[in-house]
Amino acid sequence: MCNLLSYNDYKCIGLTDKLLQKCYKKIIPLDKSNVPVVGSATIPLVNKNNETKLLEFIVVNVECPPILDLQASIDLNLITYHINMVSDSEPLINKYTDAIKHQFKDLFDGKLGSIPGTVSITLDSNAKPVAQPARRIPFGLIDDVKAELARMVTDGVIEPITKPTKWVHNIVIVRRKNNKIRLCLDPRELNKYIIRARFQLPTFDEVKSRLKDAKFFLVLDASNGFWMLNLDEASSELLTFITPFGRFAFKRMAFGVASAPEEFCRIFCQMFENVE
Numbered sequence: 001m002c003n004l005l006s007y008n009d010y011k012c013i014g015l016t017d018k019l020l021q022k023c024y025k026k027i028i029p030l031d032k033s034n035v036p037v038v039g040s041a042t043i044p045l046v047n048k049n050n051e052t053k054l055l056e057f058i059v060v061n062v063e064c065p066p067i068l069d070l071q072a073s074i075d076l077n078l079i080t081y082h083i084n085m086v087s088d089s090e091p092l093i094n095k096y097t098d099a100i101k102h103q104f105k106d107l108f109d110g111k112l113g114s115i116p117g118t119v120s121i122t123l124d125s126n127a128k129p130v131a132q133p134a135r136r137i138p139f140g141l142i143d144d145v146k147a148e149l150a151r152m153v154t155d156g157v158i159e160p161i162t163k164p165t166k167w168v169h170n171i172v173i174v175r176r177k178n179n180k181i182r183l184c185l186d187p188r189e190l191n192k193y194i195i196r197a198r199f200q201l202p203t204f205d206e207v208k209s210r211l212k213d214a215k216f217f218l219v220l221d222a223s224n225g226f227w228m229l230n231l232d233e234a235s236s237e238l239l240t241f242i243t244p245f246g247r248f249a250f251k252r253m254a255f256g257v258a259s260a261p262e263e264f265c266r267i268f269c270q271m272f273e274n275v276e
Contacts, residue, residue, distance in 0.1 A: 127193035129166035
């Protein structure tokens with residue numbers, strides 16, 4: 001924000017060029033036209049209470065009325081604003097959320113949930129299985145990878161596997177913002193042969209149009225959403241991956257699989273199709 005004054009008005013109030021200082025600010029109007037800046041000057045202004053305020057103006061070589069920014073308008077008592085205090089609703093919110101958590105405590109145990117049923121990964125008949133060798137893991141990440149594998153086994157996302165499988169993938173280690181790691185599958189070869197369901201994902205504009213006249217909103221955080229989808233046995237074997245600590249197979253849908261986003265959205269849309 002800034003205060004603007006045309007060069008002609010600057011001269012009309014009897015100010016000289018000696019008061020102008022170099023100004024390196026650029027003025028960019030909505031139409032993005034060129035606004036030549038002559039300089040800046042500190043000019044005393046008197047408000048209706050006879051108080052003098054020193055304000056910095058940017059002097060421009062175009063015809064325009066004097067413009068005051070918000071802070072200058074407040075300082076000169078030209079406008080006033082009021083802050084309305086509202087009561088803290090957090091205790092009331094906590095009362096209702098605690099009641100809901102108690103009533104449905106089996107849904108708020110912090111464990112990874114799953115959606116009933118299974119999903120399948122369908123491959124083209126010309127698919128050529130690829131078994132990748134294990135990649136080396138940086139020494140500094142070994143303990144983190146072991147811990148994450150153990151957690152994923154405990155949560156039922158993966159399981160150790162010893163029987164031979166035609167497909168064997170590698171993993172990608174991603175460092176998250178909270179400094180923890182995420183293990184993602186690298187199914188690039190498998191993705192070449194996956195036959196996708198071609199479910200049409202809704203666009204933002206389509207979703208926005210349904211919100212007309214809506215009054216109540218609910219946000220569902222589908223954290224690790226793909227892991228809520230159970231895989232059938234054949235699909236689980238397709239998502240076998242290798243580590244220096246052995247092979248594992250995904251029991252839930254893995255991040256990186258080409259058909260995962262459409263399967264996830266299809267199932268969730270079916271779950272909520274009757275919710276208006």
